[in-house]
Amino acid sequence: MLLSFHLLNYYHMWVTRIHFKTPVLLLGFSALLSGCEETIAPKFPDESKIAVTAELIADQPPVLHIVELNSIGYAGSAKPIADAEVAIQDLQTKERYTFSAQGNGYWKNEGFQAKSGKTYQLNVKTKNQEVKAVSTVPAPLNTSAERSDNSQTTISLNLPVANFSPLIITLESRSYRMEGTSVVYLGDWENTGMICKDPATDNIRYGELPAPWLKLFIPAETTAKTLTFNPENQTGMRKYRLHVKAAEPGYYKYVYDYEYLKNNNSSGYFSYIALQSNVIKGLGIFAGVYEKVIEL
Incomplete structure (x- = not known):
């Protein structure tokens, strides 16, 4: 029940953020709520979900972190996934790269490096679930x-x-x-x-x-x-x-909102659920990134 409490807190925090950015929207939303006689708390599914965290940084081998969150509506530990079919496909060439489990939910393929401007699809399949996500790696930076x-x-x-x-x-x-x-x-x-x-x-x-x-x-x-x-x-x-x-716009928003949640003392499980995800039928983020490192 602790997680549900955090989720309700997030609901109130998010309304505050809407108020900060678009007051008119909040006024309309508040008027709608005032017409209701009962308080309705947000409900979340009780089934487990696959959660993915992965950055596709151009010209670097990616590291995928894949876990299973049990009973999403309640507090519980994340279970690292070690038995699954994990692959990334180049949607232009259709070439497919399979990943191997490294322990603690981490997956690698040292022979694969994402390229700028290309679009990739992640597929994760376990005995009971299958999730996928699509990401495009941004163009190189001139900075x-x-x-x-x-x-x-x-x-x-x-x-x-x-x-x-x-x-x-x-x-x-x-x-x-x-x-x-x-x-x-x-x-x-x-x-x-x-x-x-x-x-x-x-x-x-x-x-x-x-x-x-x-x-x-x-x-x-x-x-x-x-x-x-x-x-x-x-x-x-x-x-x-x-x-x-x-970063892709969705990942930019994901990281910004994660920092916001972290600074408001939200739990790790909660952050997976509260953040907008691009993982279809799952949670988390599969993101394309171009990184430039400058030493000063």
Whole structure:
């Protein structure tokens, strides 16, 4: 019953978000509810569902994570799927690539790499269920970035000129010291928060995600040419690595909404159910991505 409680909370949170973005719609929706004499809670199916999490990043072997969620309307653990037929098909060439189970719900095919501009279909078939999803990998990004170090470090990302997919930006940093002319790293790359005041981002546009941000969201319709932000952690000497992901619109919304749910203390099972999915008869996301990594 705990999960149902979370789902009802999400229902109220989502109405709040509708109110923030489109007040007229909420007024009409509220009027409709006020005419009802009984409160109707959202109902969800009790049968199990296959949930998929997969990014098709151009020119990289993908890793698929596939689990089964039992009794969707109630709290319960996710069961990794190890016995299934899992394949990705290139819908242009009809070539089919089968995947092998790696344990804990992970599936791989080291010989397959998605290509920009191509469309792929995922098929997962177990004894009792079959799900599928279709995804297109975005075109390559034409972008660059510069770093300036004055009183603080500032990073400026030059955005594509036009007709680009929505972008998801993440930043990593790594501390180092110099020994003569050699760089000696003092640790591994770690996720770094970003401080940004640019209205070109949906972070500022909607104000729903608390700063500093581990992800910056830039919608495709932006007319901005440059995005400027500051890394949160600036102690000592640091190298930075910027990850710029061009994403399908559905995946962009999925990641944004996931961040929103995570910041509102939603459970992992709940996030699968509450988020809009492109997996037919299942849950989760099968997403095409083009990623550019820029070291600064």
